[in-house]
Amino acid sequence: xxxxxxxxxxxxxxxxxxxxxxxxxxxxxxxxxxxxxxxxxxxxxxxxxxxxxxxxxxxxxxxxxxxxxxxxxxxxxxxxxxxxxxxxxxxxxxxxxxxxxxxxxxxxxxxxxxxxxxxxxxxxxxxxxxxxxxxxxxxxxxxxxxxxxxxxxxxxxxxxxxxxxxxxxxxxxxxxxxxxxxxxxxxxxxxxxxxxxxxxxxxxxxxxxxxxxxxxxxxxxxxxxxxxxxxxx
Amino acid sequence: xxxxxxxxxxxxxxxxxxxxxxxxxxxxxxxxxxxxxxxxxxxxxxxxxxxxxxxxxxxxxxxxxxxxxxxxxxxxxxxxxxxxxxxxxxxxxxxxxxxxxxxxxxxxxxxxxxxxxxxxxxxxxxxxxxxxxxxxxxxxxxxxxxxxxxxxxxxxxxxxxxxxxxxxxxxxxxxxxxxxxxxxxxxxxxxxxxxxxxxxxxxxxxxxxxxxxxxxxxxxxxxxxxxxxxxxxxxxxxxxxxxxxxxxxxxxxxxxxxxxxxxxxxxxxxxxxxxxxxxxxxxxxxxxxxxxxxxxxxxxxxxxxxxxxxxxxxxxxxxxxxxx
Numbered sequence: 001x002x003x004x005x006x007x008x009x010x011x012x013x014x015x016x017x018x019x020x021x022x023x024x025x026x027x028x029x030x031x032x033x034x035x036x037x038x039x040x041x042x043x044x045x046x047x048x049x050x051x052x053x054x055x056x057x058x059x060x061x062x063x064x065x066x067x068x069x070x071x072x073x074x075x076x077x078x079x080x081x082x083x084x085x086x087x088x089x090x091x092x093x094x095x096x097x098x099x100x101x102x103x104x105x106x107x108x109x110x111x112x113x114x115x116x117x118x119x120x121x122x123x124x125x126x127x128x129x130x131x132x133x134x135x136x137x138x139x140x141x142x143x144x145x146x147x148x149x150x151x152x153x154x155x156x157x158x159x160x161x162x163x164x165x166x167x168x169x170x171x172x173x174x175x176x177x178x179x180x181x182x183x184x185x186x187x188x189x190x191x192x193x194x195x196x197x198x199x200x201x202x203x204x205x206x207x208x209x210x211x212x213x214x215x216x217x218x219x220x221x222x223x224x225x226x227x228x229x230x231x232x233x
Numbered sequence: 234x235x236x237x238x239x240x241x242x243x244x245x246x247x248x249x250x251x252x253x254x255x256x257x258x259x260x261x262x263x264x265x266x267x268x269x270x271x272x273x274x275x276x277x278x279x280x281x282x283x284x285x286x287x288x289x290x291x292x293x294x295x296x297x298x299x300x301x302x303x304x305x306x307x308x309x310x311x312x313x314x315x316x317x318x319x320x321x322x323x324x325x326x327x328x329x330x331x332x333x334x335x336x337x338x339x340x341x342x343x344x345x346x347x348x349x350x351x352x353x354x355x356x357x358x359x360x361x362x363x364x365x366x367x368x369x370x371x372x373x374x375x376x377x378x379x380x381x382x383x384x385x386x387x388x389x390x391x392x393x394x395x396x397x398x399x400x401x402x403x404x405x406x407x408x409x410x411x412x413x414x415x416x417x418x419x420x421x422x423x424x425x426x427x428x429x430x431x432x433x434x435x436x437x438x439x440x441x442x443x444x445x446x447x448x449x450x451x452x453x454x455x456x457x458x459x460x461x462x463x464x465x466x467x468x469x470x471x472x473x474x475x476x477x478x479x480x481x482x483x484x485x486x487x488x489x490x491x492x493x494x495x496x497x498x499x500x501x502x503x504x505x506x507x508x509x510x511x512x513x514x515x516x517x518x519x520x521x522x523x524x525x526x527x528x529x530x531x532x533x534x535x536x537x538x539x540x541x542x543x544x545x546x547x548x549x550x551x552x553x554x555x556x557x
Contacts, residue, residue: 104429104431105431106431106440106442106456106458106460108442108456110379138552140425140444140554141444142425142444142446142452143452144376144377144450144451144452145376146374146376146478147374151376151478152376153376153377153452153476155377155444155452155453155454157425157427157442157444157454159427163429163431165427165429165440165442166442167442167444167454167456169377169379169454171377171476171481185383185431185432185440185458185460186431186432186460187431187432187433187462188462190460190461190462190465
């Protein structure tokens with residue numbers, strides 16, 4: 001059975017799959033989906049890591065979720081990455097490569113993620129951005145929270161090997177509108193994209209997901225270590 | 234009130250002079266410029282008297298001067314104007330190094346004259362509206378700010394490291410650092426910066442990303458550049474997003490615009506449709522001189538903004554955060 005783990009508000013309908021939704025493992029266990037055109041969707045908050053032990057399942061999880069549970073991944077896990085799973089973000093990165101060679105420029109990105117997940121999300125995003133801008137050379141970060149620790153903002157200043165400087169910013173705000181934005185500036189080129197919230201396509205997720213092989217997991221964990229090491233609070 | 238203009242090297246001089254000319258009870262009584270052709274042309278345009286000699290200019294009966302020279306000449310002009318007991322509005326950045334800025338501030342204090350620094354973004358209506366929202370408590374405690382100031386390469390002496398003291402990072406950072414200090418009422422504790430040259434073939438910085446922490450723990454990002462090319466729809470931006478515990482708000486000093494689409498080489502053009510912030514700056518300075526009050530933007534404000542930009546250069550050179 002194919003199982004997709006994600007944030008339900010961010011997932012767009014699929015053109016190719018019939019989607020069944022489950023809000024818990026118990027509910028998920030009740031479904032038997034045999035057809036190749038069927039997929040079980042479980043909200044990230046209800047995902048039980050023990051599900052990866054069931055070898056019959058082919059599971060698609062976000063890179064950030066794997067980073068939160070790096071020791072439980074199995075070969076039946078496929079990783080997907082937000083920046084490859086939304087039409088806008090995917091197209092923007094492709095356009096930067098095509099129009100500006102993805103070098104000698106300024107990249108800025110801002111996203112909203114749940115509390116305490118920004119480091120995982122930053123590592124996941126850096127994994128994909130490295131494929132566009134070259135390897136991460138240096139990371140320096142700052143984060144701030146309110147007194148009640150119910151909201152935060154984190155800024156990562158990153159330099160990439162292709163002479164690219166970047167700011168990746170993550171905000172956790174309850175009940176407020178914070179947009180998803182990406183922009184690029186290089187000589188004679190400015191490219192930008194924004195939408196109210198990051199949206200992922202199930203079809204793009206299935207198309208771009210990567211097997212959770214040790215080299216990918218190791219790279220993600222290494223980036224997470226660098227993100228954590230570069231951030232002061 | 235009689236105002237003297239000292240140098241038209243900075244293009245803002247023309248905007249300031251246009252507003253002075255439109256103000257009731259204010260005259261541009263004298264113009265000094267060591268570029269004779271430029272100074273004479275300005276004196277014709279603004280129906281004023283041209284001086285090629287600074288001493289002769291400062292001997293004139295003017296109440297205040299507006300200095301719009303190259304950055305590295307601010308010190309000389311401020312010191313001489315202060316000694317001549319003229320109140321001063323000095324274009325930003327106040328200077329190109331801390332020692333000069335301190336000397337300028339001290340000279341004005343010693344001579345009892347006003348030193349105001351030209352940060353017109355403070356007089357942008359959308360920027361002022363945010364300040365009102367902060368003061369009223371509508372935004373709550375500020376957690377973070379995101380700022381940009383990206384424009385076109387001004388060319389000329391701006392890309393001469395000696396005359397300008399720095400490139401886009403010095404030219405633009407001071408504006409948004411000043412706005413952030415004004416909003417928070419706090420000083421910067423630490424700056425980390427990446428600075429490079431991406432947008433032109435000149436030996437000066439044209440791109441910078443700054444990561445800033447204020448003394449109260451508020452963090453901020455700043456994107457500063459000369460990245461906007463000549464066919465870009467607008468000159469650029471001066472934007473700020475404030476992430477507060479109650480609300481997140483975003484504005485741009487150049488955000489009030491009409492979009493003109495046309496079948497032309499430059500098919501889209503943004504036409505600024507807001508109130509000219511330079512008018513607010515000039516009105517404020519004239520009011521300050523008339524009422525002999527503390528300027529709304531002091532020499533100290535200019536010093537702190539310049540220090541932030543200089544710390545960014547130091548951080549980029551050493552590849553580590555700098556504590557102020």
